[in-house]
Amino acid sequence: MSESVTDILNWIAGRPVVAQSQAWLDKFNPHNGRLLYRVSSSSAADVDHAVVAAKSALAEWSGLTPVRRGQVLTDIVALMKQRANELADCIAVETGKPPQDAKGEVGGAIMQGEFFAGEGMRLYARSLTSGMPGKYSHTVRQPRGCAGLIVPANTPIANIAWKTFPALICGNSVVLKAAEDSPRIALLFAELTKEAGLPDGVFNVIQGLGQPAGAALVEHTGVDVISFTGSTAVGRWIAATAGQRLARVSLELGGKNPFVVCDDADLDQAVHWAALSAFSNAGQRCAAGSRIIVFRSIYPAFVEKLVAKAESLKLGVEAGCDLGPLINPRQHAAALAAITGAGNAGAKILCGGGAPDSEALAGGYYVKPTLIEGVDPNSGLSCQEIFAPVATLYSVDTLQEALALANAGEYGLTAAIHTGSVDRAMWFAQRVRAGVVNINIGTYGSEPHMPFGGFGASGNGTREPGVEALDVYSELKNISFLVRSDQL
Structure with missing residues (x-):
């Protein structure tokens, strides 16, 4: 064209x-x-x-x-x-x-x-x-x-x-x-x-x-x-x-959707779906998994794998690229400002953190896949939809703590949990405040015959x-x- x-x-x-x-x-x-x-x-x-x-x-x-x-x-x-x-x-x-x-x-x-x-x-x-x-x-x-x-x-x-x-x-x-x-x-x-x-x-x-x-x-x-x-x-x-x-x-x-990873999850599958949830369509999904909540005992191993996955993703518009640019310069500027603000507030940017330095992408509205830890759960970045390939990471000790964090905030659109336990999965699915709950897949994926919508401000x-x-x-x-x- x-x-x-x-x-x-x-x-x-x-x-x-x-x-x-x-x-x-x-x-x-x-x-x-x-x-x-x-x-x-x-x-x-x-x-x-x-x-x-x-x-x-x-x-x-x-x-x-x-x-x-x-x-x-x-x-x-x-x-x-x-x-x-x-x-x-x-x-x-x-x-x-x-x-x-x-x-x-x-x-x-x-x-x-x-x-x-x-x-x-x-x-x-x-x-x-x-x-x-x-x-x-x-x-x-x-x-x-x-x-x-x-x-x-x-x-x-x-x-x-x-x-x-x-x-x-x-x-x-x-x-x-x-x-x-x-x-x-x-x-x-x-x-x-x-x-x-x-x-x-x-x-x-x-x-x-x-x-x-x-x-x-x-x-x-x-x-x-x-x-x-x-x-x-x-x-x-x-x-x-x-x-x-x-x-x-x-x-x-909108949505600020939680993606929970339990200590009995298949880590490779959890990483695969977390990356898709956070970064597909350059994070421009109301159902994006932008809050990743991980059990503390597996947090280091999971984060290492997820960072490696994020850094392997290819930006661009050619066949085989994983994510493209943001839709307009206003959205681009807002995403970069949110990342900068988190860093200035003391959060740790694990990967990404800005626009790519590639000459081929220099004129576009690109943001590298970004993972941030140490963000205050009550901060704007934790509570407000960013609509960009930016996700924040949190560690918890129990499923009850994960649920409390998942239900924090005004949104309630989608949620996902990764676990090998049917009991844990159904306990969480019944109690999480979300209109769509997915188990061992991503935070998105409604089909034509399935109802989609959310609780609260969603x-x-x-x-x-x-x-x-x-x-x-x-x-x-x-x-x-x-x-x-x-x-x-």
Whole structure:
């Protein structure tokens, strides 16, 4: 794919549209810092245009049977498969992912589409019994209306699929606020939906910044359900703002996820999964294992192996590289500042600790895989999401102490424990404050049919994907009727 500067537009009512202000944002290649795209900088007027288009298309789309809607989603998935390499190339360029990671992400998005296309044949509700003779009752699912979807750039096509497919199968129309750092993949997806036969206006894309474009989508009275993945601070504002009009809100927010290694763990496997949890996607995962908690008796051996693993990882965007750059210069600067701050506070940086000195990577937003010990458990680095390849290490004597440290802080998204004991694993899994718990694997890895979401500041209790996502994007209606025996 060429790195020549391209104009990235909105997609409204089935066609590309320039922002009404004709203002533009610059999107830079995270690998080398060069200008990659000019992106339409949308305003509230553009959001209103998209919502009106979505509302106009709603009756036709929601009027189709769920089975027919599933067939259209199947056609979208078929086109994603045909153009998988193009989608992966786009992701690789605009996010800096190595090609194998970009292809894996596209594969995950395709699986998400396949799952929800099938839900068109299984949009189940319930039949209910009644205490009244001759009364029959059942529930049905009906669409909410216009769904406002706001996605981040860390796994862009996966995030789009995660929200769009369940929203569509339930009969909603969509206005997607694309991530400003991965704008073109949203436009490519929109083109696929049109080619697959999705009616114009059912899926719309707004480009631009969270303020004003994302905020305008949240505030728009025509938006009936909002699904947001991003920071806890923004999630709190969305909940308060949309709550004023009682719009339904689904929030998947940050995480500071614990990775516990017991003294009976397979150390090599624990190191393998700890490195993947902390450093894959350059640590830009809400489910990243950024707090590694190790039993004291094995701490030296584990740390030695993990440092060696971290130092062996290859940075870059070529095939076979382990991690790419951070997504933008702001994120890059924040990560480097956090590492410097930890060192100044007396923590010990075991490896990494800054940007690589390679000439080939000098222009990009790279951070070497970094491990830090001696960090105060109550400090910002221990408690706040960094979204970079940075993990902190802690030693404990008992599983109870590990659990207490794992549950410290406001987040509760994911957790992992490595142990050879089923008793230890289940004791921890039942008590750790997290929406997802993995045993002897990493802190991430939700599949299309599995609910994902967190406790506390990691979300508002909703779960996407899985069939639980249907509860986000549909209304439940109870219908009862009375059969009169005297009319037989």
